[in-house]
Amino acid sequence: MLDFDDSRLENADVLDAAAPLLMNLAGSGARVRREAATAEAPLAALTDADRPRAVIAYGPEARLLRAVLEPVCPVPFVAWPALGLPGWVGPLDVVLLIGRRGPESLAVAHEAVRRGSRVVVICPPDSPLALQADSRSTTLLPVSTGDPLAAAVVGLVALHRLGLGPYTSTDAIAAALDTVAEACSARTDVSVNPAKAMALDLADATPLVWGGSVLAARASRRIAEALRQASGRVGLSADASDLVGLVQQVAPRDPFEDPFEQGVAERRAGLVLVDDGLDDAAAAESRLRLQRSAEAADIRVTRLTHRDDSMMERYATVLLTGLFGAAYLQIGLGRTA
Template sequence: MTDFDDSRLDDPEALRAGDAVLRPLAEAGARLRREAANAEPALAGLGNEGRPRAVIAVGPEARLLRAVLEPSCPVPFVAWSNLGLPGWVGPLDVVIVLGGSGIKPFDCVHEALRRGSRVILTARPGTDLANRAESRLTTLLPSTTTDPLCRAIAALMALHALGLAPYVDPQAIADRMDAVAAECAHSRDIAANPAKMLALELADAQPLIWGGSVLAARASRRIAEAVRSASGRVALAADASELVPLLAETRPRDLFSDPFEDQGSDRRPSLVIVEDGLGDAAADEERDLLEKRARLADVRVSRLEHAADSELVRYATVLQKGRFAAAYLGIAMGRPPGS
């Protein structure tokens, strides 16, 4: 069953069926607090470490770390996506392994220790990966979750302790996650729930998602992944240069078309703008162009916005709003979680 039915968004039985998706989103703030508290003892000894030559991050959300650190990190930072490590990595460098699955994290840990690099690892204590990484060169940030955002924030806390990253306030991020969970709670009806409203706006659409700043663009890609997973539909997150031609090719709606005869036709695009207030003048121009093209093509424009607080608080806020909307889209389509 894949037809969108907005009555499911206020149907207790349908919402209970979606609990496996909604509950982890609602508990995101609590997970982050636990992760940060677990990491604190391990962070105490990092302040005595000298500045490394470079930092190499491996695993889920390595690119998020790069997006946060690029403007201010005093040493080169590499988000590495291949097996092994770059050939130049050695004893003067720090390798951050953000958990992950398969052989990749094991291979990177093995290579880093073989070369004498300092290793910072987020992993559940007692797992094969944590045991394999045991060494005087390893700092384990004990993790109780597979949530990649929580692990990334713990790693940013470690990098701050090394003097390589700005201060990260996990409590402030967790508080905003809690606020989003309350705002998007399943018990709130559609009119008072922004996530349900966005799901309604995407009911018959192919989402085109754009973020102007580096972090907003990162959030847009994660939201597109959530929409694809929840709905089974195509959802594209891309730069304005890729989205403008798609909007330009979209014809305005035909006011005289028969909606019942057109049910089998391709879904019209819908533009979702992720706005965190951190974009530059060029991003403002791109947003204005996208909105203009959308108006000309009679394409709906939706917004996910949060332009206050620190950059990571903004990132987590728009990301969680988008993920809640994706979850409600799947529920309204009657798709079982994980299908």
């Protein structure tokens, strides 16, 4: 088992060696700007002249689009998880494809074109998916970075142009990501760096991650996945009721335990609460239960909070902060080699 060494978070040589990991996260805002600029012309050509019967989204971040669109979309919005399309999809519907490798998206594109649906496909222009989806009813929104969040932002802009979703400011989302990258940069001291502070909180913990709103819950799942990959430990994002049960099972901390004696204690849980300020009454009550349960069990709580700006700016901010936290946990554990 690898031990966490907090000195690695301030060691210039270690941070330089981990630069590719951190620079990839820091470039998130730039990738949003690049994809929006690349797709600018076909986005401008989209209009809301003909309202579809329904929208079916497929691909990475399709559920993110549904979380943003479902409360306000004037037609049914489906994030389709399976191969193919629902049997009722036809010429009256819009199929939005966010490209990825593999035969699944090719099969969905083939089926959408065969049925005469209006297709909006977000993928590299020279990819097999672009060729498969080509038709008179297809709009290709070219992207090139492979960043699923940036592609999803392009999709949100397209849905707004079609009159199906709220206005999405790519500049504002990119600026929010840039702000996180600056706050979480390698040269920022741990005392003012929320991502390094999160890594310290989870240095020897099993992470439990929870978010109350639909978007915060989605961010919590992405963060938990990143923490699992970064640490090699079990990490869980689940409903509050499940996490409360796990927290309540944690044994009280023994004040006489020797932390340097091997085999003395099991790894304790660490709770990460994602807060985008969009909790409903039930989520607010669940958050309070989790906090009280963690306090009673003497479990450390990390809070990722951004309660201002648009839904997507909040989501992007808490998500990227959590991803930076996972990266610094990986660095502190010496798992970047």
